[in-house]
Amino acid sequence: xxxxxxxxxxxxxxxxxxxxxxxxxxxxxxxxxxxxxxxxxxxxxxxxxxxxxxxxxxxxxxxxxxxxxxxxxxxxxxxxxxxxxxxxxxxxxxxxxxxxxxxxxxxxxxxxxxxxxxxxxxxxxxxxxxxxxxxxxxxxxxxxxxxxxxxxxxxxxxxxxxxxxxxxxxxxxxxxxxxxxxxxxxxxxxxxxxxxxxxxxxxxxxxxxxxxxxxxxxxxxxxxxxxxxxxxxxxxxxxxxxxxxxxxxxxxxxxxxxxxxxxxxxxxxxxxxxxxxxxxxxxxxxxxxxxxxxxxxxxxxxxxxxxxxxxxxxxxxxxxxxxxxxxxxxxxxxxxxxxxxxxxxxxxxxxxxxxxxxxxxxxxxxxxxxxxxxxxxxxxxxxxxxxxxxxxxxxxxxxxxxxxxxxxxxxxxxxxxxxxxxxxxxxxxxxxxxxxxxxxxxxxxxxxxxxxxxxxxxxxxxxxxxxxxxxxxxxxxxxxxxxxxxxxxxxxxxxxxxxxxxxxxxxxxxxxxxxxxxxxxxxxxxxxxxxxx
Amino acid sequence: xxxxxxxxxxxxxxxxxxxxxxxxxxxxxxxxxxxxxxxxxxxxxxxxxxxxxxxxxxxxxxxxxxxxxxxxxxxxxxxxxxxxxxxxxxxxxxxxxxxxxxxxxxxxxxxxxxxxxxxxxxxxxxxxxxxxxxxxxxxxxxxxxxxxxxxxxxxxxxxxxxxxxxxxxxxxxxxxxxxxxxxxxxxxxxxxxxxxxxxxxxxxxxxxxxxxxxxxxxxxxxxxxxxxxxxxxxxxxxxxxxxxxxxxxxxxxxxxxxxxxxxxxxxxxxxxxxxxxxxxxxxxxxxxxxxxxxxxxxxxxxxxxxxxxxxxxxxxxxxxxxxxxxxxxxxxxxxxxxx
Numbered sequence: 032x033x034x035x036x037x038x039x040x041x042x043x044x045x046x047x048x049x050x051x052x053x054x055x056x057x058x059x060x061x062x063x064x065x066x067x068x069x070x071x072x073x074x075x076x077x078x079x080x081x082x083x084x085x086x087x088x089x090x091x092x093x094x095x096x097x098x099x100x101x102x103x104x105x106x107x108x109x110x111x112x113x114x115x116x117x118x119x120x121x122x123x124x125x126x127x128x129x130x131x132x133x134x135x136x137x138x139x140x141x142x143x144x145x146x147x148x149x150x151x152x153x154x155x156x157x158x159x160x161x162x163x164x165x166x167x168x169x170x171x172x173x174x175x176x177x178x179x180x181x182x183x184x185x186x187x188x189x190x191x192x193x194x195x196x197x198x199x200x201x202x203x204x205x206x207x208x209x210x211x212x213x214x215x216x217x218x219x220x221x222x223x224x225x226x227x228x229x230x231x232x233x234x235x236x237x238x239x240x241x242x243x244x245x246x247x248x249x250x251x252x253x254x255x256x257x258x259x260x261x262x263x264x265x266x267x268x269x270x271x272x273x274x275x276x277x278x279x280x281x282x283x284x285x286x287x288x289x290x291x292x293x294x295x296x297x298x299x300x301x302x303x304x305x306x307x308x309x310x311x312x313x314x315x316x317x318x319x320x321x322x323x324x325x326x327x328x329x330x331x332x333x334x335x336x337x338x339x340x341x342x343x344x345x346x347x348x349x350x351x352x353x354x355x356x357x358x359x360x361x362x363x364x365x366x367x368x369x370x371x372x373x374x375x376x377x378x379x380x381x382x383x384x385x386x387x388x389x390x391x392x393x394x395x396x397x398x399x400x401x402x403x404x405x406x407x408x409x410x411x412x413x414x415x416x417x418x419x420x421x422x423x424x425x426x427x428x429x430x431x432x433x434x435x436x437x438x439x440x441x442x443x444x445x446x447x448x449x450x451x452x453x454x455x456x457x458x459x460x461x462x463x464x465x466x467x468x469x470x471x472x473x474x475x476x477x478x479x480x481x482x483x484x485x486x487x488x489x490x491x492x493x494x495x496x497x498x499x500x501x502x503x504x505x506x507x508x509x510x511x512x513x514x515x516x517x518x519x520x521x522x523x524x525x526x527x528x529x530x531x532x533x534x535x536x537x538x539x540x541x542x543x544x545x546x547x548x549x550x551x552x553x554x555x556x557x558x559x560x561x562x563x564x
Numbered sequence: 565x566x567x568x569x570x571x572x573x574x575x576x577x578x579x580x581x582x583x584x585x586x587x588x589x590x591x592x593x594x595x596x597x598x599x600x601x602x603x604x605x606x607x608x609x610x611x612x613x614x615x616x617x618x619x620x621x622x623x624x625x626x627x628x629x630x631x632x633x634x635x636x637x638x639x640x641x642x643x644x645x646x647x648x649x650x651x652x653x654x655x656x657x658x659x660x661x662x663x664x665x666x667x668x669x670x671x672x673x674x675x676x677x678x679x680x681x682x683x684x685x686x687x688x689x690x691x692x693x694x695x696x697x698x699x700x701x702x703x704x705x706x707x708x709x710x711x712x713x714x715x716x717x718x719x720x721x722x723x724x725x726x727x728x729x730x731x732x733x734x735x736x737x738x739x740x741x742x743x744x745x746x747x748x749x750x751x752x753x754x755x756x757x758x759x760x761x762x763x764x765x766x767x768x769x770x771x772x773x774x775x776x777x778x779x780x781x782x783x784x785x786x787x788x789x790x791x792x793x794x795x796x797x798x799x800x801x802x803x804x805x806x807x808x809x810x811x812x813x814x815x816x817x818x819x820x821x822x823x824x825x826x827x828x829x830x831x832x833x834x835x836x837x838x839x840x841x842x843x844x845x846x847x848x849x850x851x852x853x854x855x856x857x858x859x860x861x862x863x864x865x866x867x868x869x870x871x872x873x874x875x876x877x878x879x880x881x882x883x884x885x886x887x888x889x890x891x892x893x894x895x896x897x898x899x900x901x902x903x
Contacts, residue, residue: 061737067859069647077604165649168616174606233649248743249658250851250859251734272737276849284717285731287724310723443596443864450607462605475606485607 057269058562062555063276063291067250070165071236073210074154077170082210083555084253084273090213090238093122094204098556099548101467103208107142107239117199117506124190129260130216131243135235138218142239144186149217151184161220165233171211199504201511205466214239241266241558250275267561286311292541295555299357299415302537311539316549317370318536321363322413322461323528324424325487327454332397339526341391343381345431346424346529355420356534363530365519367472370551371464373515378523388431401434403456405449409442412553413461413534421459449487458487463553469515473499477527488527495521572885579881587873588630591866598864620646633870642871647863652871656853661746662734663852667837669768670776675830678780682787686795687814697784704781713774713847720770729769732849736763771848775841779833786829790822824891831887835880
């Protein structure tokens with residue numbers, strides 16, 4: 032009786048549902064996003080989910096990354112000039128750029144220098160009226176050392192803005208393409224301030240981007256309409272909907288059923304089925320990431336490069352790629368992924384050779400070594416199963432006489448404890464690039480400033496540091512390439528990490544989706560995407 | 565009657581204080597640093613970490629934080645979620661209608677099927693129907709929700725199978741229904757979009773079945789037990805001897821008394837449904853408070869978690885109070901005896 036009841040109810044509802052799908056005539060793309068955005072002002076947050084919902088659809092930056100690549104292209108700035116000493120960047124702003132006209136705001140003027148000044152001063156100046164609004168934490172702005180770097184921002188005229196830096200910094204332009212550097216409407220901010228609704232500014236975004244925000248039903252849907260006056264031409268789609276679907280299996284079912292067109296983060300276990308599914312076009316691309324095992328180079332015997340190299344040689348990385356990444360990864364030999372400029376393909380990896388590893392350990396005077404391997408408790412793009420990876424490394428090390436214990440902590444604790452300079456053992460972690468600049472990997476993860484912080488190897492090696500600092504301050508691109516290539520050679524000699532893998536990013540889309548490109552930064556950009564009639 | 569109500573209300577105060585203490589300490593006992601979680605692999609400097617902890621008020625002694633929490637509750641302020649930067653109260657009530665809508669449908673579904681099934685099983689005690697029903701209800705009761713939900717999605721929503729119902733969400737993404745009441749069935753009716761109500765109703769079917777399965781099993785079993793007990797009473801035998809129709813005996817005399825037990829169960833289930841819709845909401849991407857709580861716990865969003873627990877517990881306490889009052893309406897003897 033119960034079963035019959037269920038079937039009858041479902042059948043009736045199903046018929047109702049089928050009648051509903053012909054409702055809309057507008058060209059609507061549905062993206063089954065993996066989570067809810069924290070808000071809509073990208074500078075306040077750090078999650079990719081938030082950037083997808085805000086900066087990548089609603090806002091523009093002075094310069095941007097070309098869709099599907101790490102190449103910087105002009106956006107709200109038509110061009111820029113750099114002073115001889117590399118400390119002044121003058122941006123020439125694009126004219127005639129319209130902000131969104133929405134249900135809650137009608138702009139009276141075009142984009143100009145005031146909007147640029149507002150967007151950066153809010154983050155930079157503690158006395159700015161918007162600085163403390165919505166928590167007032169600008170983690171990316173701080174994390175990219177902007178407060179130390181930017182000396183002043185000057186409005187030269189309505190369409191010219193000058194950034195004066197305290198020191199030359201070559202990655203500055205790449206940083207300007209990052210989400211936190213999105214440009215907001217100063218006029219809208221003033222209107223909200225006048226109305227006494229400052230908090231709404233971060234929840235109902237107004238930008239110049241290809242899609243304008245319409246409505247957000249929390250944890251359910253975000254709706255956008257194409258910006259009719261977009262400076263680069265109206266988007267081929269009329270509407271864009273983010274249908275928030277946290278479970279990967281459910282996302283796949285929705286994709287199959289045609290309830291969404293693009294889904295992120297498929298279950299690795301579903302990839303095989305997706306590849307042979309006629310309802311799905313499984314796109315893939317090498318990720319802009321690296322997964323690594325960082326030794327604590329401050330603690331003996333790991334302060335000896337020979338020991339680190341020996342342990343690297345004991346690890347069978349090919350086996351890890353097969354078992355942990357199920358083939359969807361590539362062995363990493365350098366600390367930056369091959370898709371980043373200056374990747375040095377001439378470096379030689381510490382090849383898998385247990386006998387040579389034993390010999391090297393003996394040469395370093397190490398025997399009966401016991402240590403720990405830290406396994407992350409979460410799945411990340413650069414490491415889908417850290418526990419399994421740790422077990423494989425543990426077994427490999429046992430073959431060369433090294434006894435390792437696997438430890439793990441809750442994710443927040445893991446991140447915190449792994450920073451300790453007196454940490455015991457080697458840490459599994461990784462990184463996904465923010466701006467396509469090698470500095471974003473090498474300085475953040477291996478620079479002396481990161482010791483006790485993001486440099487989990489606690490490795491501060493002067494020859495390496497000199498190279499990356501020099502590369503940071505020179506504006507000669509060819510020179511920078513040479514310096515970073517050299518830095519990778521030093522890295523391989525010193526082996527502060529066992530570089531494990533660069534993972535492949537999969538993106539299942541519906542066959543009717545046209546010209547969707549995988550974003551190397553892990554984001555989802557829908558301008559330029561179309562749907563077949 | 566007034567004394568009865570006052571006694572019941574008086575008992576709520578210590579219970580409520582206990583809840584605030586549990587809610588406050590529960591999230592703080594979990595390992596995990598909220599600032600580190602917020603920063604991810606990038607991390608924050610120790611100075612910035614200390615600054616953020618101070619901004620959030622976590623540098624103060626625990627008793628002081630708890631006291632601020634209590635004072636905030638008295639002023640109707642549960643703090644600000646540090647992931648969304650929005651007031652917790654607002655965050656909660658934006659999502660609450662979705663949970664209420666689903667829980668109401670689930671409890672109606674559970675009662676509509678569980679109640680008659682339990683009655684019939686009791687009347688036909690020992691029959692094949694009785695054994696089958698009890699077997700099914702035991703299965704329903706033991707069903708892992710996540711598995712059950714995915715199974716139904718694959719069976720009813722997959723294009724490779726029956727393809728009858730939508731997979732998840734509250735309404736098709738093609739309909740742009742404005743939020744007016746927060747209840748999608750009502751909002752879709754109020755909207756101009758043709759077919760929106762049908763879509764909203766269709767989206768409710770699978771989550772209702774999944775969330776209502778366990779309460780349905782419980783209601784069926786409890787109704788059966790209560791009815792069996794009542795049907796063995798002397799007055800039922802007397803009614804039979806008087807020649808009353810089976811419908812009058814079962815439907816009016818026995819059921820009225822059995823309802824006391826059944827309403828208790830339904831009342832308890834309402835609490836369970838409000839607080840326990842977490843898995844169902846996660847599987848069906850249902851934007852209710854369960855899913856919000858899970859997200860808040862994983863982000864160690866202290867204010868959201870402690871505020872959410874207090875609000876859910878308060879609602880459950882109120883529902884139970886209402887159930888107590890309903891006893892009195894169904895059987896006034898209880899009211900008199902208690903007061």
